[in-house]
Amino acid sequence: MIYLDNAATTYPKPEILYEKLDYAYRSLSFNAGRGHYQKAQDAYEAIEKTRKFLIQKANGKSLVFTPSATYALNQIIQGINFEENDIVYCSPYEHNSVARTLNAVRKSKHIELKLIPLNKDLSIDLSSFRFECITNKPKVIFCSHVSNVTGYILPIHEIGQIAKENGSIFVVDGAQAFGVVPVNMEEDNIDYYVFAGHKTLYGPLGIGGYLFCTNELNLSVFGGTGTDSLNLDMPKEGNVRFEPSSPNAVAAYGLYHSSKWVFENDVLSHERFLADYLVHKLKNIPEIILYSNLMGNRTGIISFNIKGMKSDDVASILDEDFKIEVRAGYHCAPFIHDYIKSKPYLGTVRISFSYFTTIEDVNTLVNALEEIVLEV
Template identity: 40%
Template structure:
């Protein structure tokens, strides 16, 4: 089986990630805030990992909060902000259900608007400026890169416009953290969400968000934090206020190893390796006239996610065929129905291929062989 589903989770991980997780589980028994000597070891690991994330995203202001998944992080942010006087909410047409389903739950409370995006997937900043002037934003949420077509969105430019109205800004970096060099402080991001198991090349079970501590985020989750246990209110300090329950220390160990590897190799090397693999992927797909690429604009920047449709075969049927041929990819709506409505691929969805830094020539040859087989049997 060759792997083209890196947008779901990157595979494989650096060897150091596997080694760090195994070493931590075998040699440490501590739980953060709930022990003696081992607690100190866990505390150092967590603090170091937070610092690495801050360095990666070029911030000293933001606080790092760990969650099990990016979906939970987005829920904590959005549902917490819904306790504030938030009315006018803007999103891109590329948002994941981790955003849109949460907002749908508050449909009777908010006025939801879609940022102006042209049919070629470019953002119309002039029209967005008019949108904001006509209906002043309270909250703007943007995926940094679409998980359907991989297009990188102009987060800094849009947030600069939003901040003229003192809007709260949230960027979903699930597809870009650790891959696209991005300064969340300069881009005026109040919240930046990351997924440890995607472009950071860490394990599942550890994600989170960085937050501007000057923005009041009411809590929606409660529980033990290992400190101030007599107080039935959540701690006021950040990150303790938002980190309840036992943290996934082995996953944090894996994420720490992944961040150290990234720091050693430099983020630009990851980006350009993935860009090179994306180019070779497009070369393979463009060899076949029955393949129709979706959402490609050569004037825009992309991560290594490419969606396409095969003439005469539904996406789901094609997915089953690729699976039988030993190619792991993803088909359907990819948890982003708004994106497919915008792209004209709803409700059938697309075939999504996504490369990573470890995609190699053998993988691409196997994909090419699969497409040749499909062409020969259409």
């Protein structure tokens, strides 16, 4: 099997993760912070060690763990105190974890949702956006750090500056970026930065969260915290008020070690080398439509289609005939397909590399696509 769906979840994981998860399941599978015994304290300390490490790597101030990036974005979006007629911007690259949640708020709170403008090359049109923000004064700006469709690295530093100039809350979805693409929350003026443990941090499923520099969110999730249990109100301070339920100490411990591995390796350079190589090869196949933009400003995510074929048919053939695993469809990104005009193909075929993808894997993919094209 050649696995090229790393934007969904990275696989394989670094060997250190498998080793540490085995240890954690045997030695840290206890209810962290819920018991007055050493094993519960050990589990709590494992979580806090991971929290401290990720805060330092993003230059944030604090961090809330959630079961996934989607849950993190829901906590943020539903925790913001929206009022009727508030203006909110998001990029056309947003995932449905942002788009659908904002749409629900739009219906209930009657906010106005606008898309950040793009240039013809599908990059963010910063000059137009700056002018629109001066006029519209958005309450919140949402922006993916990396597109899960094209691999484009969005200019979060410049967008953060625009947010600061207009007094806007700035939320960045780093699910496809954290660990691979650098971020500095203070310098980039980011209020909330969301991550998914099982993607670019090469960690286990079941853990994600958000880093923050300012936290004025309303509570949207309630439950036990292991403290002040007779009080029916949630705690008023500390991360614990945003982290009800039994914490995932096993996943947090694994995430610490996988994240440490990521930050010690130059994943981005490897992905870019493979992406540039693949684009060069695919440009020599006339039947292939590439949706790859901005070669010097992208990760190892590439979308394409084959003329005359639906994207899911291409993915099925790659799986059944060549044992190559890719993703086909709209990738939970509802807006960008209008810009790249991929709807006649039912979305795109998406290739997404990882640190463990080899040049031989890419050559096998290219050979398979050349065979498919001959049969069209």
